[in-house]
Structure formats: C-alpha cells, structure tokens
Amino acid sequence: MKTLAQIxxxxxxxxxxxxxxxxxTDDKGSANIIPLGWVGGVCSSPPQIALGIxxxxxxxxxxxxxxxxxxxxxxxDLVKEVDKCGFCSGRNTDKFERFHLTPLPASxxxxxxxxxxxxxxxxxxxxxxxxxxHGLFIGEIVAVQADKELVREDGEINYSCLxxxxxxxxxxxxxxxxxxxxxxxxxxERVVNKVF
Amino acid sequence: MKTLAQIxxxxxxxxxxxxxxxxxTDDKGSANIIPLGWVGGVCSSPPQIALGIxxxxxxxxxxxxxxxxxxxxxxxDLVKEVDKCGFCSGRNTDKFERFHLTPLPASxxxxxxxxxxxxxxxxxxxxxxxxxxHGLFIGEIVAVQADKELVREDGEINYSCLxxxxxxxxxxxxxxxxxxxxxxxxxxERVVNKVF
Numbered sequence: 001m002k003t004l005a006q007i008x009x010x011x012x013x014x015x016x017x018x019x020x021x022x023x024x025t026d027d028k029g030s031a032n033i034i035p036l037g038w039v040g041g042v043c044s045s046p047p048q049i050a051l052g053i054x055x056x057x058x059x060x061x062x063x064x065x066x067x068x069x070x071x072x073x074x075x076x077d078l079v080k081e082v083d084k085c086g087f088c089s090g091r092n093t094d095k096f097e098r099f100h101l102t103p104l105p106a107s108x109x110x111x112x113x114x115x116x117x118x119x120x121x122x123x124x125x126x127x128x129x130x131x132x133x134h135g136l137f138i139g140e141i142v143a144v145q146a147d148k149e150l151v152r153e154d155g156e157i158n159y160s161c162l163x164x165x166x167x168x169x170x171x172x173x174x175x176x177x178x179x180x181x182x183x184x185x186x187x188x189e190r191v192v193n194k195v196f
Numbered sequence: 197m198k199t200l201a202q203i204x205x206x207x208x209x210x211x212x213x214x215x216x217x218x219x220x221t222d223d224k225g226s227a228n229i230i231p232l233g234w235v236g237g238v239c240s241s242p243p244q245i246a247l248g249i250x251x252x253x254x255x256x257x258x259x260x261x262x263x264x265x266x267x268x269x270x271x272x273d274l275v276k277e278v279d280k281c282g283f284c285s286g287r288n289t290d291k292f293e294r295f296h297l298t299p300l301p302a303s304x305x306x307x308x309x310x311x312x313x314x315x316x317x318x319x320x321x322x323x324x325x326x327x328x329x330h331g332l333f334i335g336e337i338v339a340v341q342a343d344k345e346l347v348r349e350d351g352e353i354n355y356s357c358l359x360x361x362x363x364x365x366x367x368x369x370x371x372x373x374x375x376x377x378x379x380x381x382x383x384x385e386r387v388v389n390k391v392f
Contacts, residue, residue, distance in 0.1 A: 040236015
C-alpha cells in the first residue's frame with residue numbers, strides 16, 4: 001500500500017514548472033534577459049502574471065524602477081539559450097548579443113520582445129511584495145505578440161503548433177502529446193481558448 | 197522572415213502551465229478539491245506558492261477563512277480526475293467520494309492530502325490580494341509529503357521518476373523526455389535539487 005513520507009526541508013516541490021525569458025531595460029534603454037521558473041498566471045481579467053525574482057539579480061531593480069517587463073515564452077529549441085542566460089549577469093553581459101537573440105520593439109512597453117520566442121507578453125508592474133529570498137512582481141499583460149504564422153483567422157493563437165519547454169523540477173523537458181483538453185471529460189467538443 | 201503580430205485581446209498566453217489539485221476545508225472539517233492552472237512558485241525561502249482563484253469558486257472563501265490549503269500535484273494518470281473536479285462544485289459534491297480520491301491527514305494543516313498525488317505541499321496563507329477576476333493567495337509551504345518510494349536516501353524527492361501533467365494552454369499534456377537539466381550548458385555534473 002502506498003504511503004507518504006515527510007520531506008526534511010519544506011520547498012516548492014512543483015515538478016511541472018513553466019520556464020520563461022523575461023526582458024527589461026535600464027534607464028538608458030539597454031535591455032537584459034533573465035530566465036525564470038518562479039512564474040505563474042494569477043488573474044484572467046485584467047490578465048496578470050506573477051514573477052519571483054531574487055534581489056541580487058540585475059533585473060530586480062530594473063523592473064522595480066521601470067515598472068515594466070516582457071514575458072517571452074521559449075519553445076524547446078531555445079533550451080540552451082534559456083540555460084545559458086541564467087549563468088551570466090546583465091551587469092556585464094549583453095545577453096542578446098552573446099546568445100544571438102534578436103530584440104524587437106514592443107508595442108506598449110519599452111522593454112524588447114525576443115523574436116525567437118513565439119509568444120511574448122508585454123507587462124506593466126501592478127503590485128510588488130517582498131516575500132523573503134525573492135520579490136513578487138505582479139504584472140498586468142497589456143499586449144500580446146505572437147508569431148504571425150501562429151495566429152488564426154479569428155485573431156487567437158493556435159497553441160497546438162507549439163512545442164513547449166517546461167521544468168520537471170530541475171530538468172528541462174520538451175513537448176509531448178496531448179492527453180486531453182480542458183473539459184474533455186464533460187463536453188464532446190473542445191472549447192478553444194477557454195478562459196480559466 | 198519571421199514577424200510578430202499583436203493579439204486582439206491581452207490574455208495570459210503561457211502554454212506550459214502547471215496544473216494542480218488544491219484541497220481545503222470548511223469550518224466543519226469537510227474537504228473540497230479545486231483544480232488550478234493559475235499557480236506558480238514565487239519564493240524559495242521561506243518557500244511560497246501563488247494561486248489565483250475566482251471569488252465565485254467554493255474554495256475561495258474556505259481558504260480565506262481557514263488560512264490554509266494543500267497543493268497536491270497530480271501526474272498524468274490523474275488527468276480525468278483533474279478535469280472532472282473542475283466541472284462540479286464542492287457546495288453540493290464530495291469530490292473525494294465522487295472521483296474515488298483518498299484523503300490522508302496532513303502533518304501541519306487540517307486540509308487533507310490526496311493520496312493519489314505523489315507530491316503534496318501543505319501551505320499556510322501568508323498574503324491575499326484581490327486582483328480583479330481572481331484573488332491572489334500566497335501560501336507558505338510548511339511541510340511537504342511525497343510517496344515514500346520517491347524519497348531518496350538523502351531525504352530529497354527523486355523527481356526523475358515522476359510523469360508530470362502540464363497544460364499547453366487548454367490541452368493537458370503528459371510527460372516527455374528531458375532535454376537538459378538546470379546548468380547543463382555550464383557544468384559537467386548535474387546539480388541535483390538546485391534551488392532557483
């Protein structure tokens with residue numbers, strides 16, 4: 001019979017974590033990139049996303065000062081760039097140049113989008129809370145940019161073409177086949193782009 | 197050349213979302229289960245997790261009143277139960293009974309663990325913020341319970357045995373092969389259970 005055991009040290013045991021590349025800018029307009037696993041959607045309307053960032057990270061004060069950032073969502077083909085971006089600092093490295101990533105202008109914020117990421121969420125900082133080892137940044141998503149070829153005729157994103165990258169704790173995992181869709185046990189037809 | 201297009205309506209475009217089953221209890225000790233995709237780790241120390249829940253959901257006030265909850269992390273074998281739990285209400289349904297899930301006592305909170313979930317995070321509510329369509333609940337993880345067979349000799353979880361379930365937007369996706377580990381572009385050896 002299955003039994004549970006208590007783990008010595010409480011920690012965030014999520015083993016299906018998203019991984020994203022967040023861009024932000026300093027007061028001279030120079031952009032930085034920080035890969036984050038402490039990220040999650042938290043509100044549908046107005047759409048808001050939560051980030052956890054350590055105060056020692058270069059991006060922490062950039063976002064606090066500028067009040068904006070972009071959440072760029074990489075697919076599996078960018079796994080090396082995602083990993084590499086976490087092991088150097090924007091204080092002395094231009095990560096766009098070093099890792100051959102392409103900045104594109106955003107529509108509503110001054111931080112750049114990463115062209116190599118198929119979906120990019122432009123955010124304005126709405127709330128900040130100091131939590132301990134990390135600061136909590138809640139951003140409102142004010143615009144979304146996606147690869148033109150991913151956008152359907154109705155103007156929505158066709159997510160089914162995407163090959164997501166996620167973390168099984170500390171392992172990067174690539175895409176897999178769907179095993180159902182939201183509502184598949186209840187409805188015969190899929191409710192596309194259902195808002196949770 | 198790849199170009200980006202703006203999406204009509206800003207929304208949370210994350211397509212590598214975790215999915216979890218959150219348990220909570222009413223003042224008589226009856227437990228409920230709510231599946232959530234608006235969830236993310238936000239702080240390593242003390243470990244904290246963020247949930248976004250609509251005020252209309254039965255669990256919203258249960259958690260506000262009790263000040264605690266458990267984040268139970270399902271694997272792919274529970275995809276049907278996860279989906280079904282979202283399409284009925286704890287106001288008139290005992291979801292444990294209806295979906296044949298087994299409550300187990302937690303160690304530090306009164307909400308039960310779900311035995312069928314391999315990792316369970318016991319949380320105490322630390323912060324609450326009303327964001328709009330959803331309330332933000334920040335819980336501190338005060339204890340972690342995992343399947344005994346997943347726990348290594350050093351007392352840590354062996355995540356590599358787990359078959360995660362995540363959402364590609366509105367599609368449930370099952371496990372896939374790892375394509376790297378945190379630090380794989382930098383180190384020769386894997387840093388197991390690296391804290392971000």
